[in-house]
Amino acid sequence: MKNVSSEIGTIYGIGLGPGSVDLMSVRADRLIKSCSFIAFFRKAGRPGHARQIVSEILPENVKEYAMEYPTTTEIPLTDPRYKKVMTSFYDECCWHLKSVIESGEDVCVLCEGDPFFYGSFMHIYERLRLEVPIEVVPAITGMSAAWTATRVPITWGDNILTILTGTLSEKKLFDKISTTDAAVIMKVGQNLGKIRNAITLAEREGDAFIVEFAAMSNQFVCRLLDYTKEVAPYFSIIILHGKAK
Amino acid sequence: MKNVSSEIGTIYGIGLGPGSVDLMSVRADRLIKSCSFIAFFRKAGRPGHARQIVSEILPENVKEYAMEYPTTTEIPLTDPRYKKVMTSFYDECCWHLKSVIESGEDVCVLCEGDPFFYGSFMHIYERLRLEVPIEVVPAITGMSAAWTATRVPITWGDNILTILTGTLSEKKLFDKISTTDAAVIMKVGQNLGKIRNAITLAEREGDAFIVEFAAMSNQFVCRLLDYTKEVAPYFSIIILHGKAK
Numbered sequence: 001m002k003n004v005s006s007e008i009g010t011i012y013g014i015g016l017g018p019g020s021v022d023l024m025s026v027r028a029d030r031l032i033k034s035c036s037f038i039a040f041f042r043k044a045g046r047p048g049h050a051r052q053i054v055s056e057i058l059p060e061n062v063k064e065y066a067m068e069y070p071t072t073t074e075i076p077l078t079d080p081r082y083k084k085v086m087t088s089f090y091d092e093c094c095w096h097l098k099s100v101i102e103s104g105e106d107v108c109v110l111c112e113g114d115p116f117f118y119g120s121f122m123h124i125y126e127r128l129r130l131e132v133p134i135e136v137v138p139a140i141t142g143m144s145a146a147w148t149a150t151r152v153p154i155t156w157g158d159n160i161l162t163i164l165t166g167t168l169s170e171k172k173l174f175d176k177i178s179t180t181d182a183a184v185i186m187k188v189g190q191n192l193g194k195i196r197n198a199i200t201l202a203e204r205e206g207d208a209f210i211v212e213f214a215a216m217s218n219q220f221v222c223r224l225l226d227y228t229k230e231v232a233p234y235f236s237i238i239i240l241h242g243k244a245k
Numbered sequence: 246m247k248n249v250s251s252e253i254g255t256i257y258g259i260g261l262g263p264g265s266v267d268l269m270s271v272r273a274d275r276l277i278k279s280c281s282f283i284a285f286f287r288k289a290g291r292p293g294h295a296r297q298i299v300s301e302i303l304p305e306n307v308k309e310y311a312m313e314y315p316t317t318t319e320i321p322l323t324d325p326r327y328k329k330v331m332t333s334f335y336d337e338c339c340w341h342l343k344s345v346i347e348s349g350e351d352v353c354v355l356c357e358g359d360p361f362f363y364g365s366f367m368h369i370y371e372r373l374r375l376e377v378p379i380e381v382v383p384a385i386t387g388m389s390a391a392w393t394a395t396r397v398p399i400t401w402g403d404n405i406l407t408i409l410t411g412t413l414s415e416k417k418l419f420d421k422i423s424t425t426d427a428a429v430i431m432k433v434g435q436n437l438g439k440i441r442n443a444i445t446l447a448e449r450e451g452d453a454f455i456v457e458f459a460a461m462s463n464q465f466v467c468r469l470l471d472y473t474k475e476v477a478p479y480f481s482i483i484i485l486h487g488k489a490k
Contacts (some may be wrong), residue, residue, distance in 0.1 A: 017270070025385065026274050027267040027356075073301075122398040129396070132390075137376075138263075138393040138460075140270065143384040144359050151374070151381075153360075153367040158413050160421065164408035176405065187403075215383075228278050244371075 009101035011132060012108045013115040013125060015139020016053050017217035018237070023145065024053075028137050032108055033057055037100055039065040039093075040110040041120045050110035065100070065107075069095045097124065101132055114139045118165070118186065121228075138239030143184045143236040145215035152209075155182050166191030173198035177197040182242035188232045195238060196224065209239045253345035256377060257353045258360040258370060259382025261298050263460035264480070269298075270392065272362035273382050277353055278302055282345055284310040284338075285355040286365050295355035302447045310345070310352075312338045337366040342369065346377055363410070363431065386427045389484035390460035397454075400427050404487030411436030411483075418443035433477045440483060441469065456486045 008202045012031055017023040024032075032038070032054050042048030043106050048066060067140050070089050075082045100107050111121045128134060143163070147154040159181040164173060177183055177198055185195055188210070199205050208224035213235045222236060255278055263270040267276075277283070278301050283288070293311060296415030315334050320327045345352050356366045360381050373379060388408070392399040400406050404426040409418060411432045421429050422443055430440055444453050453469035458480045469483060 015389075020272075021271045022275070023270045023383065025262070025270060027265075029271050030267070033461050081310045114385075114393075116392050116400075117389065117398075118400050118402075118404075119398070122401065124405070125398065136393050136396075138268065138385050140359075141389065142384050144362065144386065148359075148383040149382050153362075153364070153370065155298040155363050155408070156362075156367065157363075158408075158410045159363075160413070160417075161408035162425075163408070165405075167403045171406075180407075200259070225275040234367050 002089060007104055007143045008132065009104055009106040010135045011097055011124070011128065012106065013111055013121045013134065013136040014108050014172070015119075015137050016050055017143030018113065018142045019049070019053055019138040019213070020145075020215045021053055021056060023140050025139060026140065026183075027136065028059065030229040031137065032110075035062060035106065037063045037065070037105050037107045038110055038116065039067060039097060039100075039107055041067045041069060044068045044071060048111050049232050053112070054110060057081045062103040065076035067096075068218060070170075086123075094124055094127045096208065098128065098132060107136055112142075114141045116142055125209060137208050142214055142235070143186065143237055143239075144210040146184070146201060146243070147239050149183075149211045149214050149219055149221050150209045150239055152239070154184075154239065155242045156244040161242065166195050170194045170198050174201050177240065180240075183240040185240075188236040188238055190231050192232045192236075199224065199238075199240070201204060204240055207240050209241075210236060211239065212236045249256055252349055253377065254351040254393075256342055256346060256373065256379045257351065258356055258366045258379060258381040259353050260356050260359045260364075260382050261295055261389045262385035264294070264298055264356065264392030264458070265390075266298055266459045268302060268383060268385050268460055270382060273384065274302065276382065278304060280307060280351065280353040282308045282310070282350050282352045283355055284312060284342060284345075284352055286312045287316060289313045289316060295357050298357070298365045299355060304420065305379050310341060310372050312341075316328055329453045331368075335372065339369055339372045343373065356384070357387075359387040361384045362386055374469055385460075385480060386478070387459055388431065389457040389486075390427070392486070393458050394456045394464055394466045395484055395486070397486045399429075399484065400487045401489040403490075406487065411440050415439045415443050420483065421444050422449060423447035425485075428483075428485040430483040430485075433483055434479050435476050437481075438475065442475070444469065444483070444485070454486075455481060456483045456484060 014028045096154040115121045115164040162180040212220040259273045285295040360366045406427040407425040457465040
């Protein structure tokens with residue numbers, strides 16, 4: 001990779017995959033091991049999950065830019081103030097990243113999962129894509145790790161697979177779950193009760209699995225029927241498998 | 246990995262990802278570089294796409310088992326004879342793979358894409374999973390490579406993503422495309438006309454992209470509106486992106 005020079009650098013949006021360092025791609029591994037500047041999102045006061053995934057392979061003396069999400073827990077997602085706070089935050093991140101690459105240095109932005117699949121990096125990408133060089137490295141999604149963890153294939157033949165988020169309404173979840181062969185439900189966390197109701201109503205409760213921390217050292221898999229928690233960890237995914245016809 | 250010994254070996258179902266050798270995972274790369282026996286599916290008379298992806302990293306003197314799909318072009322998919330021919334074929338593959346691991350050797354089964362996502366390996370897995378040690382390594386899906394190739398993120402916020410195959414009926418494709426935020430349509434090939442009709446009917450023709458050979462050296466991306474072929478190559482994926490709300 002280029003180092004400080006008169007040319008503009010490149011922003012690499014690097015998918016890290018589901019959270020195990022050896023499930024990163026060979027390309028991501030190579031880019032990170034040879035980089036001089038990394039950036040990553042994290043909650044304030046936390047080490048940052050993306051940063052932790054790669055900690056053992058980072059070069060010595062790598063420069064780091066932690067993009068700390070603003071505290072928004074007291075602002076509802078629907079409040080216009082929420083959007084405003086997040087917009088300023090992403091604008092500031094872009095300003096900072098741009099200043100780094102304008103000095104001629106490349107930046108690797110570490111992205112959990114696949115950068116273009118429900119990722120925070122997309123907010124950076126959409127702001128800067130027409131202005132500066134950006135390369136995106138796809139990755140293994142958390143959902144691939146989750147269905148692999150259940151030890152049951154997800155889709156056969158012409159099965160339809162629907163990807164949903166637990167933030168949808170119970171009715172929407174029910175409508176979609178009752179008209180698909182296979183489903184993946186992301187962003188489970190506090191939405192577990194609502195998702196469980198929708199799955200039960202669609203008479204798929206016997207089929208569902210929940211996976212906590214797929215592909216990480218604390219991975220846990222069980223049937224949803226046997227899962228007694230009322231709130232699941234943030235890194236949880238619910239899987240409804242398709243069937244061979 | 247174990248070599249010939251008195252213990253039973255392990256079957257590794259290794260996802261190779263979308264087709265670029267450096268988009269394989271570090272784990273897949275390590276397992277393949279140290280293996281003594283590989284197996285892979287291919288059409289009779291062809292080198293085999295999975296085999297080609299890894300050709301530059303295979304150890305010298307690796308033993309190979311090509312699982313050649315039986316010629317079924319003259320039997321319709323709905324004909325019971327088709328199922329019978331494929332069942333015997335997968336049974337034979339399993340018998341052979343089992344004999345290898347019973348000699349104490351591990352086998353790496355090379356799988357295009359992610360093994361549990363519309364993969365032929367699933368037929369091996371389902372037959373042997375309760376009998377012998379099998380480990381599955383997830384991978385970057387062809388669809389992740391395809392949406393990355395379009396240079397537009399696929400899903401934002403609570404976007405619903407529906408994965409469809411071109412083998413579905415035009416009506417089913419229309420129903421699903423007209424009620425989702427984002428869609429991926431796999432298995433395009435000869436089904437292009439039908440898919441195009443469904444997308445047009447759903448008034449999404451301005452949004453759609455087609456990607457041939459995502460992440461491979463001959464990758465080609467364009468808007469579906471600008472795509473003039475009547476039949477697409479087998480490795481083609483159609484993408485309808487979600488939008489930030």
